Amino acid sequence: MNLNDAIQECWDKIDEGQVATYIPGLAKVDPYQLGIYLFDVTNDKQCQAGASQVRFAIESVSKVITLLYAIERLGLTAVEAQVGTRQTGFPFDTILNMEITKEIHPLNAFINSGAILISSLIEVQDDQTPFEQILDFTRKICNDSEITLDEGIYQSELRTGDMNRSLAYYLKAKGALNNDVTLSLETYFKQCSMMVTCESLANLGAVLANDGVAPWNGKRIISSAAATYTKSVMMTTGLYNESGTYSVKIGVPTKSGVGGGLVAAAPNHYGIGIFSPALDYAGNSVAGLALLELISKELKLSIFKY
Amino acid sequence: MNLNDAIQECWDKIDEGQVATYIPGLAKVDPYQLGIYLFDVTNDKQCQAGASQVRFAIESVSKVITLLYAIERLGLTAVEAQVGTRQTGFPFDTILNMEITKEIHPLNAFINSGAILISSLIEVQDDQTPFEQILDFTRKICNDSEITLDEGIYQSELRTGDMNRSLAYYLKAKGALNNDVTLSLETYFKQCSMMVTCESLANLGAVLANDGVAPWNGKRIISSAAATYTKSVMMTTGLYNESGTYSVKIGVPTKSGVGGGLVAAAPNHYGIGIFSPALDYAGNSVAGLALLELISKELKLSIFKY
Amino acid sequence: MNLNDAIQECWDKIDEGQVATYIPGLAKVDPYQLGIYLFDVTNDKQCQAGASQVRFAIESVSKVITLLYAIERLGLTAVEAQVGTRQTGFPFDTILNMEITKEIHPLNAFINSGAILISSLIEVQDDQTPFEQILDFTRKICNDSEITLDEGIYQSELRTGDMNRSLAYYLKAKGALNNDVTLSLETYFKQCSMMVTCESLANLGAVLANDGVAPWNGKRIISSAAATYTKSVMMTTGLYNESGTYSVKIGVPTKSGVGGGLVAAAPNHYGIGIFSPALDYAGNSVAGLALLELISKELKLSIFKY
Amino acid sequence: MNLNDAIQECWDKIDEGQVATYIPGLAKVDPYQLGIYLFDVTNDKQCQAGASQVRFAIESVSKVITLLYAIERLGLTAVEAQVGTRQTGFPFDTILNMEITKEIHPLNAFINSGAILISSLIEVQDDQTPFEQILDFTRKICNDSEITLDEGIYQSELRTGDMNRSLAYYLKAKGALNNDVTLSLETYFKQCSMMVTCESLANLGAVLANDGVAPWNGKRIISSAAATYTKSVMMTTGLYNESGTYSVKIGVPTKSGVGGGLVAAAPNHYGIGIFSPALDYAGNSVAGLALLELISKELKLSIFKY
The missing domain is CATH 3.40.710.10 (DD-peptidase/beta-lactamase superfamily)
Known part of the structure; x- marks a missing residue:
C-alpha cells in the first residue's frame, strides 16, 4: 500500500x-x-x-518506556507486585477503583496513578537521577540520541499537575509510593516532556x-x-x-x-x-x-x- | 508434548x-x-x-455462544450498540460502573448484566424460543448434537438467581432490556445449564x-x-x-x-x-x-x- | 399569622x-x-x-408510617438492626453505597431500598396482609378512616416499578429481605398509593x-x-x-x-x-x-x- | 444529677x-x-x-470554629456556595462522593475535604496569617486566652498529612481551593493542633x-x-x-x-x-x-x- x-x-x-x-x-x-x-x-x-x-x-507513550525500564531494573515479578494488569472502567486520572476496592496498588501501569507509581520505583543510581536514566534508556530503545527534554512542556506540566499531585499523595498515604512525591512527579513530568x-x-x-x-x-x-x-x-x-x-x-x-x-x-x-x-x-x-x-x-x- | x-x-x-x-x-x-x-x-x-x-x-462459557448467535442474528453493529468492550475493574455481578457512570449499556458482554442483555436480544422466531435457537446454534458450532439442558442445574439457577434478577430489572428500568425480564432470564439460566x-x-x-x-x-x-x-x-x-x-x-x-x-x-x-x-x-x-x-x-x- | x-x-x-x-x-x-x-x-x-x-x-410519606408500624410490631432494636440512620449522598433509588461498602443493610429507612426492606418486615398476621395492617395503622395514626388505596395509582406503580424490583431482588440476594419480593413490593407499592x-x-x-x-x-x-x-x-x-x-x-x-x-x-x-x-x-x-x-x-x- | x-x-x-x-x-x-x-x-x-x-x-472540633469564622468573614451565602450540608455515607477522608457525582464542592464542612476548603477561604488580613486570625477567634469564642498551638502536634500532623495533601491537591485541580495548597494545609494542620x-x-x-x-x-x-x-x-x-x-x-x-x-x-x-x-x-x-x-x-x- x-x-x-x-x-x-x-x-x-x-x-x-x-x-x-x-x-x-x-x-x-x-x-x-x-x-x-x-x-x-x-x-x-x-x-x-x-x-x-x-x-x-x-x-503518555513514555509510560511504555518507563514500565520497560522498571522491569529491566527491578524484574517483572517486583513490578507485577506493585501494579495490576486490569482496566478500570474509569478515566485515567481517577483513583475511584482503588477507593472503592480498598486496593493499594493501581490497576495498571498506564493510568496515571500506576504510571506515577512505576516512575517512583526508579531510584537514583551512579549519580544519575531517575529521569536521566529514563532518558538514556529512551534514546537507546528508540535508537534516537537526539531525544531531549522540552523545558517549556515540563514547566507547564509542573504548573498544571495538581491532579497528579493528588494521586501521588494518595499513593504515598497508602504506603504505595517508593520515591518521595516531589522526585516521583519530577521524574513523571519530565518523562512526559521528552x-x-x-x-x-x-x-x-x-x-x-x-x-x-x-x-x-x-x-x-x-x-x-x-x-x-x-x-x-x-x-x-x-x-x-x-x-x-x-x-x-x-x-x-x-x-x-x-x-x-x-x-x-x-x-x-x-x-x-x-x-x-x-x-x-x-x-x-x-x-x-x-x-x-x-x-x-x-x-x-x-x-x-x- | x-x-x-x-x-x-x-x-x-x-x-x-x-x-x-x-x-x-x-x-x-x-x-x-x-x-x-x-x-x-x-x-x-x-x-x-x-x-x-x-x-x-x-x-459462563455459553456467553461466548449467545454473543456469537446475537451477532449472527442482529449484526455486529446492532450488538455493539448494546454492549461495550471494556473491563469493569469490579466483580462480574455488579452494576457499580453503570451506576457511577450513568451509562445504560453494560461495559461488556461477559459480565452478567451484559450477558443477560445479549440473551434478551434473541427473540422468538419461527415458533422457536430464544433458548431453543441458542441450543440449536450451540450444537452446530460445537459440532455436538448431544448437548442438552440439565433440568436440575436449570432449576437450581432459577432458585438462586436473585442477583441476576436484580441486574435484569435494573436493565429494564433503564430501558436497555429487549425481551421481558422473565423470558430474558429463562434464556440466560437455560443457556448456562447446557x-x-x-x-x-x-x-x-x-x-x-x-x-x-x-x-x-x-x-x-x-x-x-x-x-x-x-x-x-x-x-x-x-x-x-x-x-x-x-x-x-x-x-x-x-x-x-x-x-x-x-x-x-x-x-x-x-x-x-x-x-x-x-x-x-x-x-x-x-x-x-x-x-x-x-x-x-x-x-x-x-x-x-x- | x-x-x-x-x-x-x-x-x-x-x-x-x-x-x-x-x-x-x-x-x-x-x-x-x-x-x-x-x-x-x-x-x-x-x-x-x-x-x-x-x-x-x-x-414516600408512607415510609414514615410503615417505619413506625414496624417499630411497634418488632421493637426499635430489631428495626435498627435492619436499617441505618445515615444519609447516602446519592439519589434515593440507588444501591451505590451498599455496593461500595459491601454492607447488606440499607443506610436508612427513607431511601427506597430501606423502605422496601422495612415493608418486608411486616408479616401476615391474623389473616391480615401486611398492607391491610398498614392501612389500618395509617387510618389510626392519621385519625382518618377515609384513607383508601387508589387502585389506579397502585397499578401504575406496579407497571413502572422495575428499579424498585431491582432493589428488592438485590436485598433478597444479600439475604436482607424478610418477606418474598412479590409480597414486599405489593406492600410497598400499595402503601405508596394511599x-x-x-x-x-x-x-x-x-x-x-x-x-x-x-x-x-x-x-x-x-x-x-x-x-x-x-x-x-x-x-x-x-x-x-x-x-x-x-x-x-x-x-x-x-x-x-x-x-x-x-x-x-x-x-x-x-x-x-x-x-x-x-x-x-x-x-x-x-x-x-x-x-x-x-x-x-x-x-x-x-x-x-x- | x-x-x-x-x-x-x-x-x-x-x-x-x-x-x-x-x-x-x-x-x-x-x-x-x-x-x-x-x-x-x-x-x-x-x-x-x-x-x-x-x-x-x-x-476536628476546630472545624466548627473555622466554619464559624469563615461565615463571619465571608457571609453565610458565600460559604454555602463552597460547601454542602449533606452526609457522604463514606469515611471522612475520602473524595469518593465528589469523584462519583462530579461535584466540585465537598458535601459538608466537617469531612476533611470540606474543612480544608473552609480553611483555604481565610486570607491573610492586616498582616495576620489565616491561622493567627483563627487562633484569635478561637480564644474569643472559647473565652480562653491560654489556647496555643502545640508545636509537636503540628509537626506530626504535617509529617503524616499525605491523605490531606491528596485531598487539597484534588480540590485545587478542580479549581475549588481558594488559598494555595501549602498555606491551606498549614492553616488546617495548625488549627487542629490548638x-x-x-x-x-x-x-x-x-x-x-x-x-x-x-x-x-x-x-x-x-x-x-x-x-x-x-x-x-x-x-x-x-x-x-x-x-x-x-x-x-x-x-x-x-x-x-x-x-x-x-x-x-x-x-x-x-x-x-x-x-x-x-x-x-x-x-x-x-x-x-x-x-x-x-x-x-x-x-x-x-x-x-x-
Missing part, C-alpha cells in the same frame, strides 16, 4: 479532534499534521510518510515486536517476558477508556499520548510510530488511529484475526 | 481450588477431574487426554480460531468480523477480574465458566477445550488455567509473543 | 416545579394547588387553608410532635422512643438529597412524597400537613417547602434555633 | 476504645481520663467534673446554644444564622459516619475530634465540653459520647423529644 495515499485517506479525520489545550506547549501545535513510520522487523525494511520526522511531546518523532516510536515498537531484540543491531534490549507483558498491557489498557474499542478494530498492541503520538507493536511483524495531534474525547489521536486501523487491515496485523 | 504428562503436571493444582457451591448440581461434582481436547485447525488433527469426554455445565464436553468446547474454539469457518466441513458458521470481535472480548474480559493476569501469562483468547470449563482460541492454530471443576477465587478453573498456560508455552500460542 | 396570606406569598413557587410524570395518576394532577393544616399540640387548636382537604397520593389529605398528615405529625400520644384522645399510639427515632431520621434524610439544605433552612423534622405531600413534626409544638404537587428536581414539593419555611420562621419552630 | 457519679458510670467505657495512634502527640496521651464542663445559658451556672481542665488537642480544655469547648458550645451571643458578657460573637447553620451541620455530620446513630441517641448538635474532645450545643439550654481520649472505630470519644448520652437523658436535651 502507498503510505501517502493512506495519509490522504485519513486526513479529514483531523477535523473530528482537537489538540490538547491544558498546557500552552501542546495547545499551540498545528493540528494539521499526520505522519507515520513503519519498521518491518522481518526484513528490516522501513518506510515513512507525512510528518514522520516532526518532533512532538511523547506524553520530544520524539514517528521514527523514534517505530523503533520502540520494533523492539517490542521483535521480542525485545533491537532489529537494527540484533542486540537484546529488554527481556522477552518484558516485551510480552508490555504488549499485553498495551492491548488491554493502552488507549485509555477506548482500549476495548480499538482492540476489536485494530487488534495491535498500541499506546497513545496526548501529544498526538502512537506506538504500535505487531508481534514479529511491525513496529509503528504515528503522529497527529488532534485528539478524540478520550485523548487518542483521531487521524492517527484511523491511519493505524487502515494499516492494520491492509497489512493483516490484527493478532485476533491473523 | 504428551498431553497425559501435561495433565499429570497440573493435577496438584486442583487442591488449590474448590468446586462452585452455590447450587447443588455444581457442588456435588468430583473436583478431581482434568481433561483437555485440542483441535489443530491447520491440519484438522485432534488429540485429547483425561476427562475430555465428561459432560459438565457450560455456565451440558458440554471438552470436545464440544474445542470445536467452538476451532471455529473461532479458524476465522469463523468450521474446520470439520469447511462451512462458515459465523462471520470473520464476529470471530475477531469475540476473540478480542475474550482476551480482555474472558476470565473475570483476572483477565489481565492471564492475558500476560497465557496470551490466548479464553472464556471460563464456573462449571469448570474453558474454551480457548489461538488464531489460525488451535481450538482448545478444557475441564476441571475446582475454581480459583475469581471463578476460573485452577488446574484448567495451569494446563492452558503450559500448553500455550509448549505450542507457542501467545499472540503477544509469537 | 394569616395562613391564606402565607399561601398567597408562596403561590408563585408552584411555577418553579413540576408534577411527577412517571405515572399517569400523578401526571394528571393540577399543579396549581397549595394547602396546609396545622395542629397545635399544646392546645389542640387546629387551622387550615387552601387545598387542605384535597386527597392526594401519600407516596390517598390522604393535609389534615391526615397534620394528625400524623401531631402524634410525632406529641411524643407518640394522639392529642385528639390522649392515647399513646407509638412509643416515645419510636417518635424520637423517627423525627431524627426525618431530619437527617426526610427530603431526599436536599435534607441537609432544609435542615438548615427549616429546622423541623419533615418527610416529603412525590405526590406533593409533606408531613412535619415540630417537637411539642405542631403537627403540620402540606400539599402542593409541583416538585423540585429532588422530588420535594416546591411551594410546600417554601410555605413550611415561612411557617417555621413565623412560629419559631427550628429546633436548632429555638 | 451529680457529675462525678455520671463520670463514674461511664468510666468503664474507656476500655472499649483506644487513643488515636497516627501521631506520637496523640498516641502518648493517657486514655484513662474523662472530664466534663457544663454551661447553662439560661442562668450562667457552670459546673465541671473530672479532667475538665486538662489541655488536649482540639483536632490545645483546649473542656471549659474552652463548653464556652464555644454556650455561644452556639445562646444563638450566637456570649453568655458571659452578652456580646454577640457570631450571627444567629451562623449559629443555626452550624448546629444543623453538627447534628447531621458532626460525629463522622456515626452522626445518624447519635442523632437518635443523644439528639444534641455535637462535634468530635480525635484528640478526644466533644463540643455540644443544646439550643437555649447548655454548652457542653467533654474530654476522654479513647476513641471508637469512627474516631469519636467512647466514654465521652456515653457521658453525653447520659447527660442528655438526665437534662432532657434531645431536640427531637423535648
Whole structure:
C-alpha cells in the first residue's frame, strides 16, 4: 500500500479532534499534521510518510518506556507486585477503583496513578537521577540520541499537575509510593516532556515486536517476558477508556499520548510510530488511529484475526 | 508434548481450588477431574487426554455462544450498540460502573448484566424460543448434537438467581432490556445449564480460531468480523477480574465458566477445550488455567509473543 | 399569622416545579394547588387553608408510617438492626453505597431500598396482609378512616416499578429481605398509593410532635422512643438529597412524597400537613417547602434555633 | 444529677476504645481520663467534673470554629456556595462522593475535604496569617486566652498529612481551593493542633446554644444564622459516619475530634465540653459520647423529644 495515499485517506479525520489545550506547549501545535513510520522487523525494511520526522511531546507513550525500564531494573515479578494488569472502567486520572476496592496498588501501569507509581520505583543510581536514566534508556530503545527534554512542556506540566499531585499523595498515604512525591512527579513530568518523532516510536515498537531484540543491531534490549507483558498491557489498557474499542478494530498492541503520538507493536511483524495531534474525547489521536486501523487491515496485523 | 504428562503436571493444582457451591448440581461434582481436547485447525488433527469426554455445565462459557448467535442474528453493529468492550475493574455481578457512570449499556458482554442483555436480544422466531435457537446454534458450532439442558442445574439457577434478577430489572428500568425480564432470564439460566464436553468446547474454539469457518466441513458458521470481535472480548474480559493476569501469562483468547470449563482460541492454530471443576477465587478453573498456560508455552500460542 | 396570606406569598413557587410524570395518576394532577393544616399540640387548636382537604397520593410519606408500624410490631432494636440512620449522598433509588461498602443493610429507612426492606418486615398476621395492617395503622395514626388505596395509582406503580424490583431482588440476594419480593413490593407499592389529605398528615405529625400520644384522645399510639427515632431520621434524610439544605433552612423534622405531600413534626409544638404537587428536581414539593419555611420562621419552630 | 457519679458510670467505657495512634502527640496521651464542663445559658451556672481542665488537642472540633469564622468573614451565602450540608455515607477522608457525582464542592464542612476548603477561604488580613486570625477567634469564642498551638502536634500532623495533601491537591485541580495548597494545609494542620480544655469547648458550645451571643458578657460573637447553620451541620455530620446513630441517641448538635474532645450545643439550654481520649472505630470519644448520652437523658436535651 502507498503510505501517502493512506495519509490522504485519513486526513479529514483531523477535523473530528482537537489538540490538547491544558498546557500552552501542546495547545499551540498545528493540528494539521499526520505522519507515520513503519519498521518491518522481518526484513528490516522501513518506510515513512507525512510528518514522520516532526518532533512532538511523547506524553503518555513514555509510560511504555518507563514500565520497560522498571522491569529491566527491578524484574517483572517486583513490578507485577506493585501494579495490576486490569482496566478500570474509569478515566485515567481517577483513583475511584482503588477507593472503592480498598486496593493499594493501581490497576495498571498506564493510568496515571500506576504510571506515577512505576516512575517512583526508579531510584537514583551512579549519580544519575531517575529521569536521566529514563532518558538514556529512551534514546537507546528508540535508537534516537537526539531525544531531549522540552523545558517549556515540563514547566507547564509542573504548573498544571495538581491532579497528579493528588494521586501521588494518595499513593504515598497508602504506603504505595517508593520515591518521595516531589522526585516521583519530577521524574513523571519530565518523562512526559521528552520530544520524539514517528521514527523514534517505530523503533520502540520494533523492539517490542521483535521480542525485545533491537532489529537494527540484533542486540537484546529488554527481556522477552518484558516485551510480552508490555504488549499485553498495551492491548488491554493502552488507549485509555477506548482500549476495548480499538482492540476489536485494530487488534495491535498500541499506546497513545496526548501529544498526538502512537506506538504500535505487531508481534514479529511491525513496529509503528504515528503522529497527529488532534485528539478524540478520550485523548487518542483521531487521524492517527484511523491511519493505524487502515494499516492494520491492509497489512493483516490484527493478532485476533491473523 | 504428551498431553497425559501435561495433565499429570497440573493435577496438584486442583487442591488449590474448590468446586462452585452455590447450587447443588455444581457442588456435588468430583473436583478431581482434568481433561483437555485440542483441535489443530491447520491440519484438522485432534488429540485429547483425561476427562475430555465428561459432560459438565457450560455456565459462563455459553456467553461466548449467545454473543456469537446475537451477532449472527442482529449484526455486529446492532450488538455493539448494546454492549461495550471494556473491563469493569469490579466483580462480574455488579452494576457499580453503570451506576457511577450513568451509562445504560453494560461495559461488556461477559459480565452478567451484559450477558443477560445479549440473551434478551434473541427473540422468538419461527415458533422457536430464544433458548431453543441458542441450543440449536450451540450444537452446530460445537459440532455436538448431544448437548442438552440439565433440568436440575436449570432449576437450581432459577432458585438462586436473585442477583441476576436484580441486574435484569435494573436493565429494564433503564430501558436497555429487549425481551421481558422473565423470558430474558429463562434464556440466560437455560443457556448456562447446557451440558458440554471438552470436545464440544474445542470445536467452538476451532471455529473461532479458524476465522469463523468450521474446520470439520469447511462451512462458515459465523462471520470473520464476529470471530475477531469475540476473540478480542475474550482476551480482555474472558476470565473475570483476572483477565489481565492471564492475558500476560497465557496470551490466548479464553472464556471460563464456573462449571469448570474453558474454551480457548489461538488464531489460525488451535481450538482448545478444557475441564476441571475446582475454581480459583475469581471463578476460573485452577488446574484448567495451569494446563492452558503450559500448553500455550509448549505450542507457542501467545499472540503477544509469537 | 394569616395562613391564606402565607399561601398567597408562596403561590408563585408552584411555577418553579413540576408534577411527577412517571405515572399517569400523578401526571394528571393540577399543579396549581397549595394547602396546609396545622395542629397545635399544646392546645389542640387546629387551622387550615387552601387545598387542605384535597386527597392526594401519600407516596414516600408512607415510609414514615410503615417505619413506625414496624417499630411497634418488632421493637426499635430489631428495626435498627435492619436499617441505618445515615444519609447516602446519592439519589434515593440507588444501591451505590451498599455496593461500595459491601454492607447488606440499607443506610436508612427513607431511601427506597430501606423502605422496601422495612415493608418486608411486616408479616401476615391474623389473616391480615401486611398492607391491610398498614392501612389500618395509617387510618389510626392519621385519625382518618377515609384513607383508601387508589387502585389506579397502585397499578401504575406496579407497571413502572422495575428499579424498585431491582432493589428488592438485590436485598433478597444479600439475604436482607424478610418477606418474598412479590409480597414486599405489593406492600410497598400499595402503601405508596394511599390517598390522604393535609389534615391526615397534620394528625400524623401531631402524634410525632406529641411524643407518640394522639392529642385528639390522649392515647399513646407509638412509643416515645419510636417518635424520637423517627423525627431524627426525618431530619437527617426526610427530603431526599436536599435534607441537609432544609435542615438548615427549616429546622423541623419533615418527610416529603412525590405526590406533593409533606408531613412535619415540630417537637411539642405542631403537627403540620402540606400539599402542593409541583416538585423540585429532588422530588420535594416546591411551594410546600417554601410555605413550611415561612411557617417555621413565623412560629419559631427550628429546633436548632429555638 | 451529680457529675462525678455520671463520670463514674461511664468510666468503664474507656476500655472499649483506644487513643488515636497516627501521631506520637496523640498516641502518648493517657486514655484513662474523662472530664466534663457544663454551661447553662439560661442562668450562667457552670459546673465541671473530672479532667475538665486538662489541655488536649482540639483536632476536628476546630472545624466548627473555622466554619464559624469563615461565615463571619465571608457571609453565610458565600460559604454555602463552597460547601454542602449533606452526609457522604463514606469515611471522612475520602473524595469518593465528589469523584462519583462530579461535584466540585465537598458535601459538608466537617469531612476533611470540606474543612480544608473552609480553611483555604481565610486570607491573610492586616498582616495576620489565616491561622493567627483563627487562633484569635478561637480564644474569643472559647473565652480562653491560654489556647496555643502545640508545636509537636503540628509537626506530626504535617509529617503524616499525605491523605490531606491528596485531598487539597484534588480540590485545587478542580479549581475549588481558594488559598494555595501549602498555606491551606498549614492553616488546617495548625488549627487542629490548638490545645483546649473542656471549659474552652463548653464556652464555644454556650455561644452556639445562646444563638450566637456570649453568655458571659452578652456580646454577640457570631450571627444567629451562623449559629443555626452550624448546629444543623453538627447534628447531621458532626460525629463522622456515626452522626445518624447519635442523632437518635443523644439528639444534641455535637462535634468530635480525635484528640478526644466533644463540643455540644443544646439550643437555649447548655454548652457542653467533654474530654476522654479513647476513641471508637469512627474516631469519636467512647466514654465521652456515653457521658453525653447520659447527660442528655438526665437534662432532657434531645431536640427531637423535648
